Amino acid sequence: MKQLITARLLVREWEVDDAAAALAIYGVEKVARWLTPAMGEVADEASMRLVLQAWVEDQPNMLPPRGRWAIERRDTGEVIGGLGIRLLPPYEEDLELSWQLRPEAWGHGYAVEAGEALVRWAFTQEIDELFAVARPSNTRAIATAKRLGMAWVGETDKYYNLRLQVFRLRPSDLSDH
Numbered sequence: 001m002k003q004l005i006t007a008r009l010l011v012r013e014w015e016v017d018d019a020a021a022a023l024a025i026y027g028v029e030k031v032a033r034w035l036t037p038a039m040g041e042v043a044d045e046a047s048m049r050l051v052l053q054a055w056v057e058d059q060p061n062m063l064p065p066r067g068r069w070a071i072e073r074r075d076t077g078e079v080i081g082g083l084g085i086r087l088l089p090p091y092e093e094d095l096e097l098s099w100q101l102r103p104e105a106w107g108h109g110y111a112v113e114a115g116e117a118l119v120r121w122a123f124t125q126e127i128d129e130l131f132a133v134a135r136p137s138n139t140r141a142i143a144t145a146k147r148l149g150m151a152w153v154g155e156t157d158k159y160y161n162l163r164l165q166v167f168r169l170r171p172s173d174l175s176d177h
């Protein structure tokens with residue numbers, strides 16, 4: 001999937017030159033504290049370029065709907081967030097949808113708008129469910145999962161050795177509009 005267009009956003013593949021904008025997402029504590037321990041908080045633009053380079057190189061080898069994408073505002077062209085779909089460790093059976101927005105872009109419905117477009121595409125790729133996981137105190141992520149139509153399925157510590165709330169989305173959970 002190269003790109004998706006929504007009313008306000010473009011979801012597209014990452015480029016190494018997105019490093020400055022990406023650092024405003026993955027280099028800030030307010031976002032990074034909720035991400036997987038493996039990702040951590042990116043220290044500077046040079047490190048961000050290396051991360052993006054790895055993502056760009058990985059992308060063609062990831063079996064759809066797996067991948068990582070940037071969220072761009074169509075009106076300003078600025079990159080405000082990222083989206084990912086990956087297999088959850090350690091069993092690598094469940095597909096996880098994740099979202100990250102720079103804090104200045106919170107509170108506008110961008111995660112749900114971009115996420116909905118991505119999952120509609122993902123469900124054309126021979127999958128019938130997607131999961132999202134969030135720490136119990138990550139109220140914003142939990143609210144976004146619910147806004148997307150995801151159903152709460154329970155709490156687990158099987159992923160990442162963290163106590164996490166688990167949400168699941170099936171095609172029938174999406175609204176018809």
Ligand SMILES: CC(C)(COP(=O)(O)OP(=O)(O)OC[C@H]1O[C@@H](n2cnc3c(N)ncnc32)[C@H](O)[C@@H]1OP(=O)(O)O)[C@@H](O)C(=O)NCCC(=O)NCCS
Pocket residue numbers: 030031032034035097098099100101102105106107108109110111112113133134138140141143144147
């Ligand atoms: C999780 C995260 C992406 C949610 O961001 P968000 O902006 O709250 O997400 P949403 O797209 O669901 O937006 C909902 C907010 O926009 C408001 N909003 C404004 N216009 C809207 C619209 N057109 N549609 C929907 N919501 C709208 C809602 O009222 C709500 O605001 P509120 O939280 O003040 O009640 C963000 O907090 C983040 O990046 N967190 C750190 C990373 C993280 O935890 N990711 C999840 C685990 S990977």
